[in-house]
Amino acid sequence: MSKPLKQIHLAAHFPGVNNTTVWSDPKAGSHIEFSSFVHFARTAERAKFDFLFLAEGLRLREQGGQIYDLDVVGRPDTFTVLAALAAVTEHLGLTGTINSTFNEPYEVARQFASLDHLSGGRSAWNVVTSWDAFTGENFRRGGFLPQEERYSRAKEFLATAHELFDSWHGDEILADRETGTFLRDAKAGAFVHTGQHFDIHGQFNVPRSPQGRPVIFQAGDSEEGREFAASSADAIFSRYAALEAGRAFYQDVKSRLAKYGRGHDQLLILPAASFVLGDTDDEAQELAKEVRRAQVSGATALKHLEFVWNRDLSAYDPEGPLPDVDPVVSEEHISRGRAQVRMYRDPLATAREWRELAAANKWSIRDLVIETGNRQNFIGSPATVARTINDFVQADASDGFILVPHITPGGLDVFADQVVPLLQEQGVFRTEYEGRTLRDHLGLAHPDQIGDDRRAAS
Amino acid sequence: MSSTPSSSLHLAVALDGTGWHPASWREPAARPRELFTAAYWADLVTEAERGLLDFVTIEDGLGPQSSHFLDADERTDQVRGRLDAVLIASRVAPLTRHIGLVPTVVSTHTEPFHISKAIATLDYVSNGRAGLRVQITARPNEADHFGRRTIPRIDAYDSPAAREVVTDLFDEAADHVEVVRRLWDSWEDDAEIRDAATGRFIDRDKLHYIDFEGRHFSVKGPSITPRPPQGQPIVSALAHDTVPYRLVARAADVGYVTPYDVDEARALVARIRAEQNAAGRAAEPLHVFGDLVVFLDDDPAAATARRERLDALAGQPYTSDALIFTGTAPQLADLLQDLHGAGLSGFRLRPAVAGHDLPAITRGLVPELQRRGVYRRAYEAGTLRGLLGLARPANRYAATATA
Numbered sequence: 001m002s003k004p005l006k007q008i009h010l011a012a013h014f015p016g017v018n019n020t021t022v023w024s025d026p027k028a029g030s031h032i033e034f035s036s037f038v039h040f041a042r043t044a045e046r047a048k049f050d051f052l053f054l055a056e057g058l059r060l061r062e063q064g065g066q067i068y069d070l071d072v073v074g075r076p077d078t079f080t081v082l083a084a085l086a087a088v089t090e091h092l093g094l095t096g097t098i099n100s101t102f103n104e105p106y107e108v109a110r111q112f113a114s115l116d117h118l119s120g121g122r123s124a125w126n127v128v129t130s131w132d133a134f135t136g137e138n139f140r141r142g143g144f145l146p147q148e149e150r151y152s153r154a155k156e157f158l159a160t161a162h163e164l165f166d167s168w169h170g171d172e173i174l175a176d177r178e179t180g181t182f183l184r185d186a187k188a189g190a191f192v193h194t195g196q197h198f199d200i201h202g203q204f205n206v207p208r209s210p211q212g213r214p215v216i217f218q219a220g221d222s223e224e225g226r227e228f229a230a231s232s233a234d235a236i237f238s239r240y241a242a243l244e245a246g247r248a249f250y251q252d253v254k255s256r257l258a259k260y261g262r263g264h265d266q267l268l269i270l271p272a273a274s275f276v277l278g279d280t281d282d283e284a285q286e287l288a289k290e291v292r293r294a295q296v297s298g299a300t301a302l303k304h305l306e307f308v309w310n311r312d313l314s315a316y317d318p319e320g321p322l323p324d325v326d327p328v329v330s331e332e333h334i335s336r337g338r339a340q341v342r343m344y345r346d347p348l349a350t351a352r353e354w355r356e357l358a359a360a361n362k363w364s365i366r367d368l369v370i371e372t373g374n375r376q377n378f379i380g381s382p383a384t385v386a387r388t389i390n391d392f393v394q395a396d397a398s399d400g401f402i403l404v405p406h407i408t409p410g411g412l413d414v415f416a417d418q419v420v421p422l423l424q425e426q427g428v429f430r431t432e433y434e435g436r437t438l439r440d441h442l443g444l445a446h447p448d449q450i451g452d453d454r455r456a457a458s
Numbered sequence: 459m460s461s462t463p464s465s466s467l468h469l470a471v472a473l474d475g476t477g478w479h480p481a482s483w484r485e486p487a488a489r490p491r492e493l494f495t496a497a498y499w500a501d502l503v504t505e506a507e508r509g510l511l512d513f514v515t516i517e518d519g520l521g522p523q524s525s526h527f528l529d530a531d532e533r534t535d536q537v538r539g540r541l542d543a544v545l546i547a548s549r550v551a552p553l554t555r556h557i558g559l560v561p562t563v564v565s566t567h568t569e570p571f572h573i574s575k576a577i578a579t580l581d582y583v584s585n586g587r588a589g590l591r592v593q594i595t596a597r598p599n600e601a602d603h604f605g606r607r608t609i610p611r612i613d614a615y616d617s618p619a620a621r622e623v624v625t626d627l628f629d630e631a632a633d634h635v636e637v638v639r640r641l642w643d644s645w646e647d648d649a650e651i652r653d654a655a656t657g658r659f660i661d662r663d664k665l666h667y668i669d670f671e672g673r674h675f676s677v678k679g680p681s682i683t684p685r686p687p688q689g690q691p692i693v694s695a696l697a698h699d700t701v702p703y704r705l706v707a708r709a710a711d712v713g714y715v716t717p718y719d720v721d722e723a724r725a726l727v728a729r730i731r732a733e734q735n736a737a738g739r740a741a742e743p744l745h746v747f748g749d750l751v752v753f754l755d756d757d758p759a760a761a762t763a764r765r766e767r768l769d770a771l772a773g774q775p776y777t778s779d780a781l782i783f784t785g786t787a788p789q790l791a792d793l794l795q796d797l798h799g800a801g802l803s804g805f806r807l808r809p810a811v812a813g814h815d816l817p818a819i820t821r822g823l824v825p826e827l828q829r830r831g832v833y834r835r836a837y838e839a840g841t842l843r844g845l846l847g848l849a850r851p852a853n854r855y856a857a858t859a860t861a
Binding site for chain 1: 481483484490491494495496499500519520521522523530532533534535536537538539540541542544545546548549550551552553567568569571572575576578579580582583585599600602603604605606645650652654656657658659660661662665674675676677678679680681682683684771
């Protein structure tokens with residue numbers, strides 16, 4: 001007997017900064033106006049997606065001491081957009097990244113609990129950490145957090161938020177007009193937390209929300225990040241959208257669950273993935289090439305090379321050969337507020353390798369950046385893409401995908417109209433929402449039903 | 459006087475739970491079990507919009523409500539718990555088209571960077587109808603919820619020590635507002651250029667570091683969110699004394715005051731205008747609104763009886779920092795016109811029972827004011843600034859750049 005087919009989870013990431021978004025395309029709309037978010041969210045809901053995902057920015061990126069100006073810059077506030085989207089959708093989960101370094105647990109917990117109430121149980125929190133003083137310059141807290149403390153603060157932040165969410169049990173509000181009893185218990189919301197990062201006590205002032213707690217997402221790939229996710233997250237936002245790497249990551253993270261007393265289904269693995277669709281596979285391949293060229297202008301190519309060279313390369317011709325000069329190896333980096341910087345640990349070796357690659361293939365700077373940069377994960381006709389996604393999930397390389405279109409806000413439409421119906425025909429994706437809450441969509445139990453094994457074990 | 463923006467009377471309502479009377483939740487018109495649902499708030503705000511009101515404010519706090527000024531209480535007979543006001547405002551924004559949305563923001567424990575982008579975004583999702591009402595908290599228990607600072611205990615409201623604490627918190631609030639406002643201006647309106655020829659999405663020369671350095675925080679900027687539709691959303695604050703009057707005079711577009719009669723209203727307006735002069739802002743428009751709690755019924759005796767019934771349920775007479783009006787819509791219209799004549803440009807009415815007194819305002823008071831020719835008959839502007847007769851401000855950084 002064959003194994004029953006896994007159900008695929010799909011979500012949509014509203015594209016923000018970085019050069020995924022082709023803002024120069026005539027079809028590209030605003031990434032700020034609310035109408036764009038409404039279009040995007042309604043498309044995701046029409047396609048019965050699990051949730052919409054919004055990233056967060058807390059400092060504009062800089063390169064060479066200047067604000068980076070080649071990609072989409074600027075975005076609205078995560079909580080505010082998600083709360084407004086709750087008004088124009090009914091089922092779609094609303095997931096937001098909120099940094100645990102530049103916030104306090106009481107405030108964030110009440111914002112997520114409020115969002116959960118106001119959306120009828122559709123909120124999720126992607127917990128991220130930051131340690132850099134650069135971002136800290138926008139906050140009272142400043143940049144004091146040492147890098148090695150980022151997960152320790154994040155873990156304690158999340159545990160503290162859970163204590164606040166759990167400080168109401170859900171049966172406190174009687175609102176009995178006859179007896180004049182509003183609250184069953186005067187101590188509703190009482191909490192005490194004493195720890196390394198937070199020493200707080202008092203009463204939480206938001207009653208228990210429909211999901212009990214928001215769904216918790218975690219992103220990050222280090223050893224500590226994987227442990228954090230295995231111990232504390234409901235879903236992991238990974239970057240392994242290639243089959244073998246995806247399977248390795250999947251096996252690794254899922255195998256860590258047991259020691260926290262958690263089952264295989266209590267942590268979903270959802271890589272971010274981009275896609276290009278065409279009527280035929282060949283047409284999609286052609287289109288994908290065009291998109292990559294649009295994503296990497298000559299100016300963008302030079303800026304990407306500067307991440308590795310760590311010096312001003314503006315005098316070079318992007319259509320010409322790679323620089324002869326070597327990268328500057330320094331603690332001070334030309335680029336700030338950009339996550340990819342961490343990917344270039346050995347710039348001299350990378351430069352050597354790229355020069356050889358470019359020479360062998362007769363690539364210009366721009367060709368090199370296009371060829372070595374991120375490719376679209378799924379390219380093909382709707383049938384090809386649907387089949388590939390399904391194969392990937394059935395092979396346990398992920399539990400689904402968070403799709404990132406390259407056009408705002410209409411880039412998801414073609415996927416919703418052409419790929420989703422094929423997945424539905426194959427019986428691997430829902431045709432109707434079966435529940436109301438995000439936990440329902442993701443197949444996650446309500447925290448009141450799973451007890452507190454998790455915290456006891458961690 | 460040039461600093462009074464408009465001669466028409468403005469109306470706002472202050473939304474707080476089931477209403478401002480602590481026993482309001484026990485009234486038949488109250489919906490206490492729905493306080494934590496979106497539908498409840500949507501219904502209140504759409505009712506206010508039906509009455510053509512300028513805006514609603516939404517109360518908030520970083521701890522449970524209390525019958526004590528400074529401490530939590532142990533009461534179970536009153537509404538406790540509330541949702542984040544900015545999120546409530548955002549949730550109802552797409553369901554409304556005209557009314558201004560002004561959530562309360564507590565400056566004492568929040569980050570101005572976060573508040574700035576949240577209110578800017580509220581302005582985007584409401585197409586130019588956002589504001590904020592800035593509030594401080596001197597409650598030690600709320601400071602304990604954050605654990606970052608201790609706030610010295612105030613014993614007597616008017617002791618020198620208490621004044622020092624409160625002045626410090628208002629100074630911080632003033633800095634908070636200054637940072638928020640600078641961040642709103644940190645993008646010039648036309649910073650997004652999408653110049654395909656050069657590959658530049660923005661003109662970085664139109665983005666500005668704000669470089670704020672203050673006693674409580676320093677903020678670099680620029681904002682992550684582009685300048686909101688109104689340029690500067692509305693900043694408002696409630697004020698009872700010289701220090702908060704100063705905050706209103708220096709930093710606000712709308713100040714709420716609590717006069718008990720016409721003479722007091724005139725005196726309060728004069729004090730705020732004097733502070734405004736001292737701050738060099740005499741020429742700038744600044745609304746001074748009167749705050750009143752209202753029990754409105756068709757028959758004055760019914761209003762009085764309702765108030766007495768609620769007081770009996772609460773176990774004590776309701777008191778407020780603001781005047782408590784009990785009576786009919788025509789009586790309230792008389793009072794508002796008198797106070798308007800004393801220099802108040804508008805009013806923020808606090809419904810004693812939201813489910814009863816809000817519809818009494820929108821369906822009783824508003825038509826009465828319209829009959830008298832002192833209130834709008836249709837929304838005549840698309841933004842909250844427009845409704846309040848306030849121009850869209852120039853960007854401070856753009857001005858200096860071209861100077």
